Amino acid sequence: MPGDNAKKALIDSLNGLLADYFALYLKTKNYHWHVAGPQFRDLHLLFDEQAAELFALTDVIGERVRKNGGATLTSIGAVAAKSVIEDDDRTSVDAIAMVKALRDDNAKLVERIRAAKQAAGEAGDNATEGMADDWTDQAEKRVWFLTEIAS
Numbered sequence: 001m002p003g004d005n006a007k008k009a010l011i012d013s014l015n016g017l018l019a020d021y022f023a024l025y026l027k028t029k030n031y032h033w034h035v036a037g038p039q040f041r042d043l044h045l046l047f048d049e050q051a052a053e054l055f056a057l058t059d060v061i062g063e064r065v066r067k068n069g070g071a072t073l074t075s076i077g078a079v080a081a082k083s084v085i086e087d088d089d090r091t092s093v094d095a096i097a098m099v100k101a102l103r104d105d106n107a108k109l110v111e112r113i114r115a116a117k118q119a120a121g122e123a124g125d126n127a128t129e130g131m132a133d134d135w136t137d138q139a140e141k142r143v144w145f146l147t148e149i150a151s
């Protein structure tokens, strides 16, 4: 039987990941709202698609925490305390700089998903371990698209 420490580490890891998803969701929406320039239409729509993907997983991850017996995030303050995604409060950012920032943030997310998957393995949480592969695939697709646009 995996010990309490492994379970606690998994819950912490999932809550960190959940915070990253909320933070990256809002950052992607910020760019969806503020993007400008000749690629406006493409980027405005792409950022919206990516934001929707991010938001859709927030409930899934929050409920993995609850199914593991943990308490999950309760507020925007909790998101700010646990996320590793840097805020960007500027409203006028070069469009390609936005693409590069989201590329790097999604790559960071891939690492955080990998850590959560490992923690799930150590805690014997097969369901999270299996789901994490889909989360990775989605995040890697975002990284791919953003990388190609930025090149």
Ligand SMILES: [Fe+2]
Pocket (backbone or CB within 6 Å): 032, 048
């Ligand atoms: Fe919109």
